[in-house]
Amino acid sequence: MRRSARSTMRFFVSIVELYPRRLHHELPSWVNPSGAIFHIRIRTAKENPRLLTDQSLAPKLLDSVLEYLRRQIWWPSLFLIMPDHVHALLSFSATRRMTRVVGDWKKWNHQNHGVFWQENFFDHRLRREESLEEKAAYIRKNPVAKGLCSRAEEWPWVLDSESIRKALGL
Numbered sequence: 001m002r003r004s005a006r007s008t009m010r011f012f013v014s015i016v017e018l019y020p021r022r023l024h025h026e027l028p029s030w031v032n033p034s035g036a037i038f039h040i041r042i043r044t045a046k047e048n049p050r051l052l053t054d055q056s057l058a059p060k061l062l063d064s065v066l067e068y069l070r071r072q073i074w075w076p077s078l079f080l081i082m083p084d085h086v087h088a089l090l091s092f093s094a095t096r097r098m099t100r101v102v103g104d105w106k107k108w109n110h111q112n113h114g115v116f117w118q119e120n121f122f123d124h125r126l127r128r129e130e131s132l133e134e135k136a137a138y139i140r141k142n143p144v145a146k147g148l149c150s151r152a153e154e155w156p157w158v159l160d161s162e163s164i165r166k167a168l169g170l
């Protein structure tokens with residue numbers, strides 16, 4: 001009895017340790033069970049004709065982020081659009097390669113919405129000791145730091161777990 005309780009606890013701890021805090025209980029089963037979360041930053045190229053935050057473009061970009069989620073390609077913990085780049089905290093399906101997925105997303109938005117991206121993108125895999133909340137808060141301060149809004153919560157071009165759940169009807 002005592003032994004089985006202990007091994008149950010050990011199992012529980014090992015599961016929880018796999019995932020950064022707060023995320024572990026909300027990741028769907030198709031997300032890579034390694035729990036890897038990447039901070040991705042994609043910049044537009046100089047020849048990009050309009051700002052990513054243009055009223056006629058930003059909602060479409062966010063729609064494409066949600067479409068990738070509906071197709072179980074990635075799970076965004078955060079996706080934020082700035083005028084000339086995007087920041088995202090993303091987990092990926094176990095069957096997808098991160099670089100391939102991001103490349104496909106860039107290409108799709110180039111072909112469908114005329115966005116010109118820089119060729120490469122920045123990616124950083126969050127280490128276990130790094131806090132997802134701190135990283136998210138830092139990214140959400142981007143528009144404030146650039147003087148585009150006075151409080152992070154005012155920025156319209158962002159998807160977080162709350163707005164994602166709402167958009168998916170969860």
Ligand code: NI
Pocket residue numbers: 082085087142
């Ligand atoms: Ni930035």
